[in-house]
Structures are given as C-alpha cells and as structure tokens.
Amino acid sequence: DTGVSQDPRHKITKRGQNVTFRCDPISEHNRLYWYRQTLGQGPEFLTYFQNEAQLEKSRLLSDRFSAERPKGSFSTLEIQRTEQGDSAMYLCASSSRLAKNIQYFGAGTRLSVL
Amino acid sequence: DQQVKQNSPSLSVQEGRISILNCDYTNSMFDYFLWYKKYPAEGPTFLISISSIKDKNEDGRFTVFLNKSAKHLSLHIVPSQPGDSAVYFCAARDTGANSKLTFGKGITLSVRP
Numbered sequence: 291d292t293g294v295s296q297d298p299r300h301k302i303t304k305r306g307q308n309v310t311f312r313c314d315p316i317s318e319h320n321r322l323y324w325y326r327q328t329l330g331q332g333p334e335f336l337t338y339f340q341n342e343a344q345l346e347k348s349r350l351l352s353d354r355f356s357a358e359r360p361k362g363s364f365s366t367l368e369i370q371r372t373e374q375g376d377s378a379m380y381l382c383a384s385s386s387r388l389a390k391n392i393q394y395f396g397a398g399t400r401l402s403v404l
Numbered sequence: 405d406q407q408v409k410q411n412s413p414s415l416s417v418q419e420g421r422i423s424i425l426n427c428d429y430t431n432s433m434f435d436y437f438l439w440y441k442k443y444p445a446e447g448p449t450f451l452i453s454i455s456s457i458k459d460k461n462e463d464g465r466f467t468v469f470l471n472k473s474a475k476h477l478s479l480h481i482v483p484s485q486p487g488d489s490a491v492y493f494c495a496a497r498d499t500g501a502n503s504k505l506t507f508g509k510g511i512t513l514s515v516r517p
Contacts, residue, residue, distance in 0.1 A: 294447070321503065332408070332493050332507030333448065346504065389421055390503050391436045395447035 294396035296382050302402045303372055310368045311399045315384030322365050323393060324357055325381040326350065329365055333381050333395075339365060372403045407431045410508035418516050423481040425511050427494030428467060430475065435494040439479045440506065442491045449472050452479070475503075484515045 295314040303309050315322050320341050325333035336355070338346045341362040351357075354372075359365040369376055379400050383393035409428045415425045425439075435456040440448035454461040454477070455469045461468050467480045479506055491512050495505040 296447075323504065330509065332495070332509050333505075335504040335506070338504055375446075383447075386505065391497055392450055392453060393503075393505060394439065394450060396439075397445070397447045 294382055294384055294394055296380075296396035296399050298399055299397060300400045300402075302404065304404050305374060306371055308370045309372055309401065310366055311380055311382075311401075312324065312365070313365045313382030313396060315364070315382070316386070316394055319384035319386050319394075320362065321385045321387075321390060321393075322359055323383040323385075324365070324367050325383065325395075327379040327398070328377075329379055336367075336380075369401075374402075374403045377401055377403045405430075406436075406508075407496055408506050408508040410494055410511050412511055413438055413509070414512040414514070416514045416516060417484050419486055423479075423484045423488065423515070425479040425481075425492050425494075425513065427477050427479075427508055428475060429477075429496050431496070431498060431501045431506070432475070433498050433500060435499040436497040437468070437470060438497075438498045439466075440493045440495060440507075441488075442493060442510070448493055449471050481513075484513075486515045486517050489513055489515050506511075 304374040324336040327333045339359040354370045357367045358386045379398045383395045385393045438453040439451040442448045470477045491510045493510045494508040
C-alpha cells in the first residue's frame with residue numbers, strides 16, 4: 291500500500307529548537323496539503339502545494355513556519371524556534387488531478403514542545 | 405468563527421441500529437462535503453462525499469444526505485457495527501479556495517455490542 295507517509299511519527303523537542311517534518315504523498319498526486327490538529331479540534335488548514343508551487347498559506351502559518359515541495363514530490367514542514375503552543379498533530383494530505391476534492395491523509399506527526 | 409459545526413460531541417448506539425451523525429455549515433460558498441473517520445493514532449480516513457448539486461449519496465452501509473437550504477448534512481450508518489466506533493469529521497470545500505478543507509470538531513461514535 292502506498293498511502294501518504296509521514297516521518298517522524300512523534301517528535302519531542304525543547305522550546306526554541308527547530309524541527310522538520312517530512313511528507314511523502316501518494317505517488318502521482320500533484321496536490322499536497324498540510325493541516326494541524328489540536329486536542330478536541332478538527333484539522334486546520336496550513337498550506338497547499340500544486341506540484342512544486344505553494345499556492346495558499348493560512349494565517350495560522352506564522353513566519354516561524356516554512357514549507358517546501360522542491361521537486362513536486364515529497365514535502366517538508368519546518369518550524370523554527372518552537373513554542374509550547376506549536377504542540378499538535380501535523381497532518382499531511384494529498385489528492386490527485388482527477389479526484390482533487392478527495393484528500394487522503396497520512397498518520398501524522400505528533401509534536402510535543404517541552 | 406466555526407464554519408463547520410458538529411454540535412454533538414458524542415453518540416452511542418446499539419450494534420445493528422442506525423447511527424445518524426449531523427453537521428451544519430454557515431458558508432454558502434461550500435460546494436463539496438466529505439466525511440472522514442479517524443481511529444486513535446491514525447490519520448483521518450476518507451469515508452464518503454457529496455457534491456452540492458446532489459442531495460444524497462450512498463455507499464454500502466453509509467449514506468450522506470445534504471439539505472442545502474438548511475445548510476445541513478448528515479451521515480447515516482446502517483447497520484452500525486462495533487468497528488464503526490471512531491471519531492467522525494465532517495469537512496467542506498470552498499469553491500474558490502484551492503480545495504482546502506474546513507473541518508468540524510468531530511463526533512465520537514461508540515457502537516455497543
């Protein structure tokens with residue numbers, strides 16, 4: 291099964307450190323999304339790529355957050371100078387050109403900032 | 405401002421009975437709606453969807469109903485099975501928003517054997 295893959299699954303870091311997460315979408319899916327989910331809430335949109343172009347960013351994505359998708363395949367999400375409020379589940383999703391409305395999610399990366 | 409609302413945080417039903425999960429939305433620009441199921445420690449799994457041009461979509465035990473005038477949709481699961489116990493998220497796509505999804509807070513469904 292070649293679903294959406296996220297790495298690492300869990301990350302514990304100290305406040306002020308930088309962290310980077312990776313997402314490998316379903317093969318040939320040209321659209322890739324990042325969401326953040328906190329306890330008791332649904333996923334909240336962070337940013338969206340179509341191929342390698344970042345086409346939309348949420349206001350939730352502060353200057354400390356940066357996402358890339360350099361070759362239109364995998365994507366990375368970096369958080370600089372982490373804060374305790376960054377603790378959340380970071381979810382990646384992808385969708386295909388033909389079925390763009392249906393997003394398939396990875397298992398997520400759970401970030402804990404101490 | 406919560407544009408997608410799942411006002412009941414939890415639902416408990418007996419195995420074999422119908423489960424009805426409700427969802428309301430406020431944004432009239434939403435044109436596509438999805439339901440996702442989530443088990444602990446896993447990502448959301450796509451379940452069923454419906455376009456705003458339809459009022460019903462059925463897939464096996466799962467049926468989604470859309471009432472555009474009321475800005476309301478519901479997911480019916482018949483018959484409910486213990487394996488259906490999970491958190492269910494309602495999500496909506498804004499027609500002008502690059503396919504990003506807006507999610508509700510989720511409903512925890514428990515199906516009792």
